Amino acid sequence: MPKASRTLRAVLTTILIVIAPASLAITPASAAADACRFVPDSLTAVDLQEDAEEQDEVFLKVGGDWWPSYLTSATFALGQTRGIGTVSEEFTDRIRLELWEDDTWPNGNDLIDVRYVSEGGAVSCRNQPFSVSVGFTDGDAHYLLRAVVGPA
Ligand SMILES: [Ca+2]
Numbered sequence: 250m251p252k253a254s255r256t257l258r259a260v261l262t263t264i265l266i267v268i269a270p271a272s273l274a275i276t277p278a279s280a281a282a283d284a285c286r287f288v289p290d291s292l293t294a295v296d297l298q299e300d301a302e303e304q305d306e307v308f309l310k311v312g313g314d315w316w317p318s319y320l321t322s323a324t325f326a327l328g329q330t331r332g333i334g335t336v337s338e339e340f341t342d343r344i345r346l347e348l349w350e351d352d353t354w355p356n357g358n359d360l361i362d363v364r365y366v367s368e369g370g371a372v373s374c375r376n377q378p379f380s381v382s383v384g385f386t387d388g389d390a391h392y393l394l395r396a397v398v399g400p401a
C-alpha cells in the first residue's frame with residue numbers, strides 16, 4: 250500500500266473513532282426523553298374467578314416483566330389488595346398489561362384480560378406523572394390495578 254494511502258486510512262480511522270462516542274452519547278439521551286415509566290402500585294381482587302374455591306392464583310405481565318415473578322403467582326381472596334413493588338417498566342407509546350389466573354397442569358392458565366396504557370394525551374408522562382386505575386375482567390373475575398405513569 251502506498252504511503253499516502255496508509256496515511257489517509259489512518260486519518261479516516263481516527264475521525265471515525267472520534268465521531269463514534271459522540272453519536273453513541275446522543276442516542277440514549279433522546280430515547281430516554283421519549284420514554285415513560287409504568288410503576289404498578291397495587292392490585293385488588295374485586296371479584297374472583299374461582300369463586301367456589303374462594304381464592305385465585307394471579308400473575309401480572311407488565312410489558313416484558315412479570316409480577317410477582319416469572320412462573321409464580323400470588324393468591325388473592327375476595328376483596329384483597331396486594332402491593333406491587335417489584336415491577337417497573339420503561340415504555341414508549343403504550344404498554345401492554347396481561348392479567349392471568351394460574352391453574353395447575355393439565356389445565357391451562359386463564360388469561361383474564363389484556364389492557365393497554367398510553368403515555369397520555371394533553372397531560373404527558375414527560376411533563377407530569379399521573380395515576381391510572383386499570384380494570385381487568387373476563388365477565389367473572391374483576392381485578393383493579395393502580396399504577397403511576399411518569400418520566401422514564
Ligand atoms: Ca387457579
Ligand SMILES: [Ca+2]
Pocket residue numbers: 298299350351352359
Ligand atoms: Ca382458573
Ligand SMILES: [Ca+2]
Pocket residue numbers: 296297298299300389390391
Ligand atoms: Ca367471580
